[in-house]
Amino acid sequence: MTRRLVVIGGDAGGMTAAARARRRVPDPSDLEIVAFERTEFTSYSACGIPYFVGDLVHDVDDLVARSPQEHRQRGLDVRTRHEVVAIHLDARSVRVRDLGRGDERDEPFDDLVIATGASPRRPPIDGIDAAGIYGVQTLADGVTVRRAVDDARPEHAVVVGGGYVGLELAEALHRRGLRVSLVEMGAHPMPTLDEDIGALVADALRALGIDVYLNEAAERFEADADGHVRSVVTASRSLPADLVVLGLGVKPNVALAEAAGIPLGETGAIVTDERMSTPVPGVWAAGDCVESRHRVSGGPVNVALGTHANKQGRVVGTNVTGGTAVFPGVIGTAVSKVCEYEVARTGLTEREAAAAGFDFVAATIESTTRAGYYPGAAPIKVKVVAERASGRMLGAQIVGREGAAKRIDAAAVAIWNEMPVAEVASLDLSYAPPFSPVWDPVLVAARKVADLCE
Amino acid sequence: MTRRLVVIGGDAGGMTAAARARRRVPDPSDLEIVAFERTEFTSYSACGIPYFVGDLVHDVDDLVARSPQEHRQRGLDVRTRHEVVAIHLDARSVRVRDLGRGDERDEPFDDLVIATGASPRRPPIDGIDAAGIYGVQTLADGVTVRRAVDDARPEHAVVVGGGYVGLELAEALHRRGLRVSLVEMGAHPMPTLDEDIGALVADALRALGIDVYLNEAAERFEADADGHVRSVVTASRSLPADLVVLGLGVKPNVALAEAAGIPLGETGAIVTDERMSTPVPGVWAAGDCVESRHRVSGGPVNVALGTHANKQGRVVGTNVTGGTAVFPGVIGTAVSKVCEYEVARTGLTEREAAAAGFDFVAATIESTTRAGYYPGAAPIKVKVVAERASGRMLGAQIVGREGAAKRIDAAAVAIWNEMPVAEVASLDLSYAPPFSPVWDPVLVAARKVADLCE
Secondary structure, three states: OOEEEEEEOOOHHHHHHHHHHHHHOOOOOOEEEEEEEOOOOOOEOHHHHHHHHOOOOOOHHHHEOOOHHHHHHOOOEEEEOEEEEEEEOOOOEEEEEEOOOOOEEEEEOOEEEEOOOEEEOOOOOEOOOOEOEEEOOOHHHHHHHHHHHHHHOOOEEEEEOOOHHHHHHHHHHHHOOOEEEEEEOOOOOOOOOOHHHHHHHHHHHHHHOOEEEEOOOOOEEEEOOOOEEEEEEOOOOEEEOOEEEEOOOEEEOOHHHHHOOOOEOOOOOEOOOOOOEOOOOOEEEOOOOEOEEEOOOOOEEOOOOHHHHHHHHHHHHHHOOOOOOOOOOEOOOEEEEEOOEEEEEEEOOHHHHHHOOOOEEEEEEEEEOOOOOOOOOOEEEEEEEEEOOOOEEEEEEEEEOOOOHHHHHHHHHHHHOOOEHHHHOOOOOOOOOOOOOOOOHHHHHHHHHHHHHO | OOEEEEEEOOOHHHHHHHHHHHHHOOOOOOEEEEEEEOOOOOOEOHHHHHHHHOOOOOOHHHHEOOOHHHHHHOOOEEEEOEEEEEEEOOOOEEEEEEOOOOOEEEEEOOEEEEOOOEEEOOOOOEOOOOEOEEEOOOHHHHHHHHHHHHHHOOOEEEEEOOOHHHHHHHHHHHHOOOEEEEEEOOOOOOOOOOHHHHHHHHHHHHHHOOEEEEOOOOOEEEEOOOOEEEEEEOOOOEEEOOEEEEOOOEEEOOHHHHHOOOOEOOOOOEOOOOOOEOOOOOEEEOOOOEOEEEOOOOOEEOOOOHHHHHHHHHHHHHHOOOOOOOOOOEOOOEEEEEOOEEEEEEEOOHHHHHHOOOOEEEEEEEEEOOOOOOOOOOEEEEEEEEEOOOOEEEEEEEEEOOOOHHHHHHHHHHHHOOOEHHHHOOOOOOOOOOOOOOOOHHHHHHHHHHHHHO
């Protein structure tokens, strides 16, 4: 008898699950796989949107790893412009609206994958529904913003919120010739970094010519008679704005799951076990809509990042076809390019370590990306956080120029393995003058923190 | 009573030990520290020599991290142009020749650090003592070769042996306008890599315009009437040569230790424990002259690399002053830039895994250094070797362009922690389009090998 797997959401989490399941069960008469996606795009790189807006990537199709047609050629029944509007667990079916025709029908499933993603936060600020104010999460959002830049030729842009996506879009819009302001309610951009590292990012943005307003929140958006945004008002100023991008983070899309009675966790995202199974048998979840376990803090987190979505989707695709795979959790690794700076983090920041109840020490060192005498040696700062008594490495942050950020991976693997910083300082990392000083900066930082632990 | 620490050898291992000891015991009336160095240089980057020969680094002083004068200002009695010619363990003294004045005298020690380094291998090939044939290990060697290029304006260079230093010097000489040939007796350059990876390196050298002759050994060097080398003769050809560089690896300088009865290991290098103590109380060793434990094979290895010398020297400096530090061994991590390629390795190659008795599997994947759509995305190949039954990651090799090689560090930390490849494939490594595809190439390779283990 043919089993039927239904996937809600056609991006990384959902389609990776579908593709993996098909690879393990090639015959559609054994397993029918149907995926519903409300936009026209599947399997795209949301992380690439800022580079499309900034015209570093010219064609939106370049961001699409696999189109609906390509999925269909691989035996997946992908239905774009179809929105799932309800999950009926008792009936083992979903209610689907065909956005083109406008009608709805029920689609049965044996197994269900919820991969509904996340949406940009839109707090109830006065005027936030004016035209020209964009959250950017789906590729369709990206196309909309790019079109607004290409067609309307806006002069002034304001980015509200200095997270990764906000900063990347600020730089993209600056690149397109707009006068860009960034409004961040915290003391520094990139609130997921500690303040000393974040301050360097603010400097880099200003050096590029972006106006940065810290400790200021958008209190009101003013629109013209046509309802199009014209300014962003804070407690201190009014900033002209032809285009506003919201960079206030995202929230998981859980309305469907919640309405169906599928449990949510304390982060507000869908709860799964390590196999990415929800507590409801046969119902799986993957991607930006799920809660993950943070391996260092031990607590739940909701991290919207394509690399997790892909890994989780693969785990679902294996398990839903009778295999055994686990998603072992996250440690909060992230990287971004901001102007000429590369910024990266993994594990816990000082603030996060404190919140998780650790007694910790931290140190920051300055070094260079290559041997000091080698052409192109660039400054790099590495910060390491460790548990005071045990020396266990808890977190690392890096800011620097070309060649700096990917070093965070060595720190990430060390943290993943709960290594003490004294041992990290002894690691056999690669050394040659074009790549590193004789003591790799990550080792130097670990050693400095180890001295504080002793 | 003043103790006296004598250091033999003024480069990384010895001077790091001396500096660390001085830092922990600042008062010379508590601890006198005397270092003997036969050349005029201290604390230099031997790894930087090819870039000095190639004129990427213009001033030899740029390769000197700390000059004798700077060491003296920090309370170290550094005597350059002084060669230790004998160690008298019973008398607790060393016999030292002043190379300037030509006289010798005995210098007492309480503790002794042997950091005599390594020398280029000079096999007994007919004619190898002709003028113009250089091994390059000390900074003085580097100055000699550079002067030969600057002054004699040689036209043809032959590099004999395709190890890291040989390749880096081949590229340096090519950069200086010489017509360069490489003669390698193995099937590919970089014998420390597996053949499939090494073959790519040969391609890169040829693309640059270097003539590469594989499976050929130098059988004879021919000199002119003045005794200066004029050609390198192999079984197949005679290559014109105004300058020859030997890239046949190095051997540890152990004559002093051996004559004194200090035990050597099976690699021919000096044996120490984890504290870098030889079996003779109060006699320590560090750097290119010592044997290290390979944490994956479990066997002894002699690896001449500045990063190990620095770490070992620091361990000695701590222990010799009453502290406790260990050097936990190596895993064979190395990286090099060859033309436009970056080449890196860690752990065991297939050949080394076989020699160590592992039943292993291996796989190689191709990916890109950045998201495929992001400008500057460059090809990268990653090979991973794992133990078949356990899945334990044993080794990794990377070849690629800008941004490829430093990824070896994530693999190195995984191997250090004896992670199974299936777990490596789940690691939370950093992802953003300017830095990586959504699946980091190291993860993809680990996953491919994990599938072979299952």
